[in-house]
Amino acid sequence: MNSKSTDGRGADRAEPELPASGPIRLREVRDATVIRFAGDSGDGIQLTGTQFAMESALAGVDIATFPDYPAEIRAPAGTTYGVSAFQVHFGSVDIRTSGDELDVLVAFNPAALKVNLADLRIGGMVIVDASSFTERNLKKADYESSPLEDDTLAPYQLIRLDITRLVEEAVKEFGLSSKDARRSRNLWALGLMLWMYGRDRSATVEWLNRKFAKKPEIAQANIAALNAGHAFGETAEMPSDIVGYTVAAADVAPGLYRTITGTEAMAYGLLAGARSAGLGRIVFGSYPITPASPLLHAMAQLADYGVVTFQAEDEIAAICSAIGASYGGALGVTASSGAGVALKTEAAGLAVGTELPLIIVNAQRAGPSTGMPTKAEQADLLQALHGRHGDAPLAVVAAATPADSFEVAIEAVRLATRYMTPVILLSDAYLMNAAEPWAIPDTDALPDFPVEFRTDPEGFHPFLRDPDTLARPWVRPGTPGLEHRVGGLERDYDTGDISYDPDNHARMTEARAAKIAGIANDIPLQRPELGPEKGPLAIVGWGSTYGPIYQAVHRARAEGYDVAHIQVRYLSPFPRNLGDLLKGYERILVPEMNSGQLVSLLRSEYLIPGEPFTKVRGQPFKIAEIQKAITSRLDR
Amino acid sequence: MNSKSTDGRGADRAEPELPASGPIRLREVRDATVIRFAGDSGDGIQLTGTQFAMESALAGVDIATFPDYPAEIRAPAGTTYGVSAFQVHFGSVDIRTSGDELDVLVAFNPAALKVNLADLRIGGMVIVDASSFTERNLKKADYESSPLEDDTLAPYQLIRLDITRLVEEAVKEFGLSSKDARRSRNLWALGLMLWMYGRDRSATVEWLNRKFAKKPEIAQANIAALNAGHAFGETAEMPSDIVGYTVAAADVAPGLYRTITGTEAMAYGLLAGARSAGLGRIVFGSYPITPASPLLHAMAQLADYGVVTFQAEDEIAAICSAIGASYGGALGVTASSGAGVALKTEAAGLAVGTELPLIIVNAQRAGPSTGMPTKAEQADLLQALHGRHGDAPLAVVAAATPADSFEVAIEAVRLATRYMTPVILLSDAYLMNAAEPWAIPDTDALPDFPVEFRTDPEGFHPFLRDPDTLARPWVRPGTPGLEHRVGGLERDYDTGDISYDPDNHARMTEARAAKIAGIANDIPLQRPELGPEKGPLAIVGWGSTYGPIYQAVHRARAEGYDVAHIQVRYLSPFPRNLGDLLKGYERILVPEMNSGQLVSLLRSEYLIPGEPFTKVRGQPFKIAEIQKAITSRLDR
Amino acid sequence: MSTESTVTQLKPAHFESDQEVRWCPGCGDYAIIKAIQKTLAELGVKRENTVFVSGIGCASRFPYYMSTYGFHTIHGRAPAFATGIKLANPELDVWVVSGDGDGLSIGGNHTLHTLRRNVDVQICLFNNEIYGLTKGQFSPTSKQGTLSPSSPQGSLERPLSACSFALGVGARFVARSVDTLQKHLIGVLKRAKEHHGASFVEIFQNCIVFNDGAFSEFTDRALATDRQVHVEHGQPLLFGKEKEKGLRIKPGSLQLEVVTVGDNGVSADDMLVHDETDRNLASLLVAMEPPDLPVALGVIYCDPATAYEDQVQSRLDAACCGDLYELVRSGRTWRV
C-alpha cells in the first residue's frame, strides 16, 4: 500500500478511534498472516472475507485482499469449479501483496478444501465444516475417501468443527428453516476468526443490522451466529491446541484511511482527473467484459458527478462514442479487456490521427483470444505500444497497486488533455479486484491542470501546434468562428486540410512522434523504489508485479543482498533518464506476467542485456519466487 | 526482377520470337530509361503505359512499371488532383525498381506537367500537347503564365507538339467527332514513343483490334493515330534535336516470360500454394479496401479454379469466414489494408488460440488511420508481430517484388498448413500495383506439401501435437469419430478440453511460442543478396525496399564500396542464423518506409546497434538516396 | 465414438459430449439443450455432419456440451464463422447458437447479413433479455427501466424486437418458442432444420440468476393460455382456455385485435387464418405484446428462397479445377 501521509480535511470530522483490542488469553504474536475463506459461490464467502478485512483495517493493521471467484458462470453447488474464495493478508509490517502461502484456510466443503489446500503452508491451519463432508459432496470433489479420515491433512493443523450443527443450535430460537440456518455458517466462521485475531465485531453487527433492516429476524440470526462463533473460540469448547493470535497494528503514515479496490480507485481517479482538468463531463463509453465491467458499474454509480456512462453495442461503438465525446468537448473514456481492446485499435488510430484526448483503460486478462477471462496477465503491453496500423504513437501508463490506480488515472487525464492524445492506462484482473487500505487524499490539494479550450478565431487552424507541447488546439463545437473539420485522412501541417503531399506526411509523422516523445520532459525522472542507483542487480517491474517485487527486494535487502527495485509507471514514453539509470546496474532482471514484453522494449531502446523472468500462469508472482531469483543471481 | 531460369512447359508451344528492331536512323544507346505518361484520368494513360511496357517486354528488355492514379474519387478534368500517370523503367541491365528520375515525361495537359515536372531529371525530355495549354487548363493547374512561354521548362528539352491537331488530321478520314478524335491522343503519343525506342507496334495493333472488335471504326481510328505518331517520329517532321534511342535487350535468364503485377502474382501464388497443399478449395473472405481490393477482384476471377470469394459485410466477418472455412477443411484466406487489418486482430487471436491455418494478406498503405489510402508504407510490421492481445505468436513473411509475391504466397500456405497457424503476408500499395516481367514457372515443378487430414479416431484429441512441428491435427468436419470442439478459452494440453489450470496455461503458452519458433528450422538460412558475409556495412531490408536497396548496393559495389544487401523475407520467426550473420558486419543500416520497425526488432532480438534509415513519404526509396547513405557511411 | 456414429438411429443421449454442463442450476439453457438433442435424434442426423457454432456468452457454451463438431468462437461473430464453414463444405449441417447480447448487440450486423444472404444455417437466439455471462448487465432486448449493474437507475434504451428485426432484414424463416415448452420447441426446431436457407429461431430463455421471470407475464401457468397464441400455417389464430379467443384485423385498419367467439356475433370463421408465407401478417404477429395482445409462438414466417451457398456451389460445379499452368501463362508472353 502506497501510504502517503495526509491530514485530509477529515481532521474536523469525528472518526472512529483505534478500538482497544479486548481482554485476551495468552496469544502468539505474528507480523503478518494470510487467511483464506473458501466455499461455494452461494456460501457468502466474499462478504465474509470483506468483513474480516474491514474489521482488521479498523484495527489499524495493514491489509491486502484478493477475491477469487469461479469462472463467470455460477456452477452447481459442491463442485470444484464452483468454489469461491477470498484471501486476506494483514499485518503490522506494510503489506503490498495478498500473500504467498496461507497460514489459515477455512473450507466450507470438500471442493473448497480440494481446490485450496495446495496453497496452505506446511503446518498451516485448516478449519473445515465437517458436517459438509458428506458422501455426495466428497464425490463432487472427486475425493476417493474423506480427507478428514485419510492422511491427506496430516501435514497440517486440522480443526474439524461441525459448524452446520453449531449454527443451527445458535439460531434455532429464531425458528429459521435449517436451510436458512445453514446460510449463517459464514458468519459463525467469521466470528471464530475475529476471535482468533482479537478483533472487534461491532462494525459487522452494525452492517448486518443495516443490511437486513427489512428482515430483522435474519439480522438477529446472523448476529447470533457471529457471536456463537466468537464465543466458541473464547470458551473452553475450543480444542486445546488452538490459541488466538495477535497481529499488532502496522505503523502506517497518519491520516484518514479506507480500503479501496483498483476498480474504485480508477473510477475516482478518472473523475478527479476530469475535475483537475476543469472538465465537468466524462463520457464513459464501454461494453461489458470481464474484468473491466466493474469499472463500468462503478462509473454508472457516478451520474451525480457529471459522469455519463454509455453501454454501447460493442467495443468499437464504445471507443468511437468516447472519441466523439472528446471531439464534443467532454472527456472521453473507454475501458475493456482482451478481445475488447483488440477491437478498439482501429478507432484508437483515428484518435491518434485527429489528435483528440482519450483514455483507454485496459484491464488485462490471460490470453490469447478468450483465454482465461478471470485471470490476470500483462501480455498486452506490446499491443498497447504497437497494436495499431501505421506509425501511431500514443502515451501508455500502468497502475502498480489498487490505490495507485487513483494517481495513475489522474496522470492519464493530465497527459491526454495537455498533449491532445489518447492515453492507454494499463491495469489487470488482479489489480481491478484486489483491495488495500488507502490514505484518503485531500481532494482540494490534487494537481490542477485546467484545459483551455480555444475560442479565438484569429489565425486558428485545427492543427496549429503549441510550440511547447506540440499539441493542437481543443475546440468545443458550438464556438462561433472556429468551425472546422477533422478526419482520418492525412492533414496539412500548416492548414489542417486534407493533404496527400509526401513531405507533409513525413513532417506530420515526425510531429506526432515528437509530441509523444516530448512527454518525457513532463514526467518525473525514474528513481528506484528501493535500493541503490547503481549496483549489481536491479529488478525492473511494471504494473501489478509491484507488490511481490517490492516485498522480495525488501526481504533480500534485509538479508544483505544489494539489489534495487525499479518500477516503470510510464511505458510510452519512458522517463528520459531510464536508460542511464539502468546502465548503472550490472544485471537487469525483468519479472513479467507475459513472455517478456517490457524487457524486449528495454533491450531495443537501450541495447542493454535485460533478462526476462516470466510467469504466464494467470496468477501474480509469489514474493518467494522473485526473492529466489534475486538470491540465485547474487549468490556466487 | 527475380529472373529464375525456367524451361517452363512452354517449349512445346509456339511463342513469339524476339522481334528484330526495325530499320533505324542513328541512335544513341542507353542502358536504361525511365519514361512517364501523364494526363487526365480520362486520357487513357494507364493503357498507354501498359502497352508501352508490353511492347518493350516483348522486345526483350527488362522492365518495371508503376501506375500512379489520383486519390480514389474521379476528379474533374484538368485539375492537378485528377492527374493520372504511368511510369515505365526499362533497360538492358536488370531493372528492380520503377526508376528514380524521369528521362522522358509525356504530359497531355498543364496539370500533368505541373504535378510531374519535379521528377524529370535536369536535361530530361518533356513532350507536351501544346493544344491543351489553354487559358482554362492553365488556370485549373494554377499556372500564372504558360510554362511553354515562360522559362519554367528552360532546364529541360522541351518538345511541344500540337498532338490534338495532328490526331484530328490522322483520323479525319474515319469521320469521328473531334471529341472522339481527341480520345486517340494517347495512341498517337504511344506511336511516337514506340518509334523513339525502336519498338514494334504489332502487339498494340492486335490488341486494339481485339478491344474494339465491336467498333471497327474506332479500332481503325486508333491504329491510324498510333501509326501517325510513329510516322511523325520517323519522318523529317521531327524537330532536328531529337533522335531515337536504342535500349538493347537485357540478358535475362532464358525462359517463358510475361509481365505480372504484385496482385496477380499473389493471387496465383495463393492458388498454387493451395494446389501444392492438395486443397481443392480456397475460401477468400474479404471486404473492399484500397489497395487490397485488386486482390479480391483477382480472386473473384478464379471461380473456375476452386476459389470461393466471399465479400463480407466487414473485415471482421471476412476473417471470421476465412477461419470458419479453415475449420471446415478449406484454405481460409483474407486480405486487407490499414484500418481493415486492425479490425482483424481479435479474430486473428482466435486463429492463434485454436491453431487453425489462415493467410492474412496485408497490403500496407500510409497511416495512421485512413492516412493516405493509395500510398505505400511499411508501418504495419510491429502490428503484424505484436498487434494482438495476449501472447499470440504467428508467422510473418513479406514479399520483396511483384513477382516474388508468387513465391512468398506459396510459402505462406506451406507454413500455415504445416504448422496449423495463421500467417501474415505483408505486401504494400507499391508492390500490389507495380509490374515486372516474370519467368513463368513450370507449375508441375512447384513444391509439394500435401496436407494429411486426420481421420483416425485412435488416441485422437484436437490438440495432440505432432512431435516435430508441434502442430495439432487438422480434421475435416464430416469425419466420423473425430467430432470435437475448439474455441477461444484456454485448452488442456493433454485433452484439448477447456482448462483454467495455471500450469497448463503456462505450458500451452510455451507450446504456441515454441511451435512458431520451430519454423526457423524449416526455412532457408539467411544469405546476403549481394556482397560479403562479413564486412564494414550491411544494408538490411524487408518488403518492397528490395528494389532500391539492391540497385543501390549493386551500384555502390560497382564503385568499389564493400557493402552487402540482406533482404529479410521471414520476419517471424527470423532465420536462425540471422543474428550471427548480422554480427559479422561493423555497421547495419536498415532502410524502411516507417519510423524504424524492423531495426527495433533486430536491436531487441540480437542487441546489435542497427541504425534506422527511414522514409515515411508514402513513396518508395530512390536508389540514389540509399546509395548516398552507403557512400556517406563508408567514405571516411 | 466412431462405432456409435455409424449407428443409424442415435438417441438424444448420444448427442451429449463428455463435458460437464456448467450452467447455473435452474437455467433455461438446460431445457433448450435437451430439446435440441431430442430434435437431432428424432431427425436422425449424423453427428459427424453436424456443427454447432457459437459466440461468447452462457448460451454460447453450448457446443462444448454436444458430441457433434463444434466451434466456440468470439463474441458476436458466430454467423460469419458459420458462413465460412458452409462455403468450405455446403454438405455440413450448421447450427448457430447465440444470445441476445451476442447475436443482437455486438453481433447484430452479422446476424443481419447472414439472414439477408440466406445462408443455410439455423440461428438459435437464446433470448434471456440480459447479459448472463458477464453477470447481469442489461441487453438490447432488456425492457426499458431494467435495473442492472450498468443501469443502477434503470436502463434508458428501448428494446429491440428480435423477430421484427429478422423480418426487416429479409429473413425467410422466423420462428419463436420458449425454453419450457419442450414439445413446441422441438416442433419449431425441426421446421428450422428442414427449412433450406437461413432460419431464425428466437427462444425465450429464463436466466434464473440475473433476470428470473423475465417472461412470466406470458409463461406463467395461469396466464399462458390467454397470453400465448400458437400459430400454425392454415389454422385460425385462436387461443385461450377453450380456444374461445381469436385474432382478426380490426376492420378498416392494419391492426390486429382480439375477439371472442360469440361476442356480438363473432364466429370462429371470422378469425384470421395463419399464412406463414405472408410477410405482412408476420410483422403484425411478432409485434404483438401482452397484456392487450397474446405473444405469437411457432413458425411465424416461412417463405423459402435459394440458399446463398447453393448459388456459390453451382458456380463452382459449372467449371472447376482449371489448369494452373494455363492460368499463369495467360495473357501475352514471350520467350527469351
Added chain:
Amino acid sequence: MSTESTVTQLKPAHFESDQEVRWCPGCGDYAIIKAIQKTLAELGVKRENTVFVSGIGCASRFPYYMSTYGFHTIHGRAPAFATGIKLANPELDVWVVSGDGDGLSIGGNHTLHTLRRNVDVQICLFNNEIYGLTKGQFSPTSKQGTLSPSSPQGSLERPLSACSFALGVGARFVARSVDTLQKHLIGVLKRAKEHHGASFVEIFQNCIVFNDGAFSEFTDRALATDRQVHVEHGQPLLFGKEKEKGLRIKPGSLQLEVVTVGDNGVSADDMLVHDETDRNLASLLVAMEPPDLPVALGVIYCDPATAYEDQVQSRLDAACCGDLYELVRSGRTWRV
C-alpha cells in the same frame, strides 16, 4: 467567419467550406449537398451549433465541404461518434452522412442501435447501391446479379431494403427521397431536422461512374409520375399524371394494390389515406417496388418518442456535481 456566424440569416453559400468539392462530375452527391445547404439556410440554423459526422466513402467526404463543424471518422462508425457528441453536448445539432456500404454493410449495427436508442441525430443515407469510393464493388443494397469487380459473374446476394431495416429495428422517423428531386428532398430534410429523436432518411443517389441509372426505373422523367407516390400525412395515396391512380388494401388481405379512379366504380375516397404514425402501413409502403407498385417517397413514418440523450441529460440535471471529497471518503474509514 466569426462575423458571418453572427448574422442571423445565412444563405446556402454560407454553408460551403473553402475546400474544393471532389466528387466526379455529374455525381448525385452534388445535388444532395446543395439541398442540405439550402435546408440549413432556410431553417436558419447556426453553423457553430451544427456538426456533420460521416464515415468513409464518397458520400462521407461530405463534412469537408461544409462550413460547419465536421468529423470525417472511420468506416461505418459515424453513428457511434455522433452519439458520443450528443452525450457530450446535447445542444448540438448533429447530422450523420453515410453510404449504403458505410451505413448498412460495415456500419449496419451502429445504424441499428442508434435508431433503436432514438438518439436525436439525422442519419442521411446516400444510397447509390454500390461502393463508390473503392471503385464499384456491389453493396448490400445492390440488385442481385450486379456485375462488379468483385462479382464478375453477377452478385448473388439479395439486397437489403434500407427502410424496412430501419422500421424493423424500431426507428421512429423513416423517410425517402431522391438526389434529383430538390424541392422534395429539402422538404424531407426539414422534417428530419424538426423530428426530435433519430431520423432516418434514405436518399437515392446516382453514382454516374460505377452504377449509372440504378434508379432510372422510377426516376426517368417518362416514368416518374407513374412509378413514384409522394406520401403526405393525411392525404390520400394518389399518383400518376392526373393523380388518377391510388393505393388501397386488397380486400381481405394485407397487401397493397394499385387501383385507378373510375375503374369498376373505384372513387378517390376508396383510396388509402397516408397515416405517418402507422408503422404497419409504413412497412407496406417501403416494401413497394416497381413495376407493379410505385416507389414511396416522402415521410413514410413519423411517431416521435423521447430521445435517448434527453433522458441522460435529465438524470444529470437531477443531481449534478457531487462533492469529490465526500465521494472518496464514502464507505467505512478510520484514522491512524
